[in-house]
Amino acid sequence: MKPSLTFLTLQFALLVALRADETPSARPLLLANYYCWYHDGQHPKRPFLHWTYPSSATNALAKRAQKPGEPPPNSVFRPLAGFYDSADPQVAEWHVQLAKAAGLDAFLVDWWDTHNQLDQNVDRGIVAAAQKHGFKFALLDERAQFHQKFEDYQEMLASGLKRYKDNPAYLRIEGRPVVYLYQVAQKPGLDAKDFPLLKEHVEREAGPVYWIVDKIAHDGKASKAGDYDREKCIPADWLATPGVDSFAFYSTFSNFRAHDYDALAGKYRYLTKLAHDAGKKMLLPVHPGHDNSNFRDDPYVMPRRDGQTLRDFLRAATDAQADYIMVTSWNEWPESTVVEPSCSWPDPYLYLKIIADWKGVTFTQPPLPTMKE
Numbered sequence: 001m002k003p004s005l006t007f008l009t010l011q012f013a014l015l016v017a018l019r020a021d022e023t024p025s026a027r028p029l030l031l032a033n034y035y036c037w038y039h040d041g042q043h044p045k046r047p048f049l050h051w052t053y054p055s056s057a058t059n060a061l062a063k064r065a066q067k068p069g070e071p072p073p074n075s076v077f078r079p080l081a082g083f084y085d086s087a088d089p090q091v092a093e094w095h096v097q098l099a100k101a102a103g104l105d106a107f108l109v110d111w112w113d114t115h116n117q118l119d120q121n122v123d124r125g126i127v128a129a130a131q132k133h134g135f136k137f138a139l140l141d142e143r144a145q146f147h148q149k150f151e152d153y154q155e156m157l158a159s160g161l162k163r164y165k166d167n168p169a170y171l172r173i174e175g176r177p178v179v180y181l182y183q184v185a186q187k188p189g190l191d192a193k194d195f196p197l198l199k200e201h202v203e204r205e206a207g208p209v210y211w212i213v214d215k216i217a218h219d220g221k222a223s224k225a226g227d228y229d230r231e232k233c234i235p236a237d238w239l240a241t242p243g244v245d246s247f248a249f250y251s252t253f254s255n256f257r258a259h260d261y262d263a264l265a266g267k268y269r270y271l272t273k274l275a276h277d278a279g280k281k282m283l284l285p286v287h288p289g290h291d292n293s294n295f296r297d298d299p300y301v302m303p304r305r306d307g308q309t310l311r312d313f314l315r316a317a318t319d320a321q322a323d324y325i326m327v328t329s330w331n332e333w334p335e336s337t338v339v340e341p342s343c344s345w346p347d348p349y350l351y352l353k354i355i356a357d358w359k360g361v362t363f364t365q366p367p368l369p370t371m372k373e
Contacts, residue, residue, distance in 0.1 A: 103359030229266030
């Protein structure tokens with residue numbers, strides 16, 4: 001007996017529904033913290049800038065990893081592209097191609113204004129590459145933390161934003177250029193009463209801004225009570241501060257030590273709920289690992305677990321319903337938090353493949369850049 005048309009129709013509808021359930025859901029905006037502070041060995045003034053530290057010169061691990069013609073490296077891993085220069089357009093274009101292949105939406109570019117002429121690295125490297133290849137970038141403003149005179153800092157940020165905001169590659173949310181204000185939790189460079197003054201000045205000079213503020217604090221009462229999901233919080237005065245669009249924090253490792261899903265999930269849900277209840281968005285960081293053994297005598301090592309650490313972070317941030325997720329980092333080599341390809345791993349592209357899998361895209365690696373001799 002042949003099945004009826006109605007029966008076949010129902011079977012087809014069920015199959016479509018099942019496949020729809022298997023389709024990855026829409027993911028939050030996925031960003032990565034990008035550093036432009038590197039010089040190669042041929043730089044006339046600061047060779048190997050940020051590829052080595054003074055403390056690496058006496059570090060046993062760093063000295064063991066040292067190669068002829070190079071200083072002791074400050075990272076436990078070696079870049080697949082070698083000790084490159086951030087102003088090298090070929091390297092920057094390769095980074096953009098890799099990021100697009102992995103499904104990243106934008107780089108949050110570490111911004112120091114004209115300090116050590118790092119702004120020139122930004123312009124010649126990642127900004128030019130992002131514009132050429134149709135990728136997005138925005139400023140992650142370190143001077144929010146590291147400044148001396150508040151009035152000078154206001155001018156500095158307004159000038160920096162005016163420099164980039166009209167670039168077609170500059171990231172906008174809700175039609176406004178994005179700025180991430182970096183802060184250190186223990187001794188922040190900005191307090192809640194300063195932010196409205198900063199916002200007013202910058203927006204008077206540069207127009208409306210989408211403000212992401214790095215803000216996390218320790219809740220001693222929750223910690224003493226053993227309520228570890230709530231031992232970190234967003235301060236009440238900041239939650240009540242008008243004009244903040246999203247809260248964020250750069251890392252877990254500078255605030256609490258956790259690297260598996262069970263240790264992360266409750267904290268991430270709580271922090272996101274605090275932001276959402278205040279009518280704000282939440283950006284959560286995700287890490288592949290951390291290891292500063294090549295320049296610290298008291299290192300902190302967050303194990304990578306063959307990629308499981310990154311997978312757990314991505315799952316915890318997703319389950320917490322984060323509005324935005326930031327990979328910390330693309331290329332902070334000294335702390336070895338990188339997802340940029342490394343020849344130290346059996347698969348140099350492992351972490352980009354993990355990100356692509358989470359994003360629901362197929363990763364295809366672009367060719368390596370031709371490096372300077």
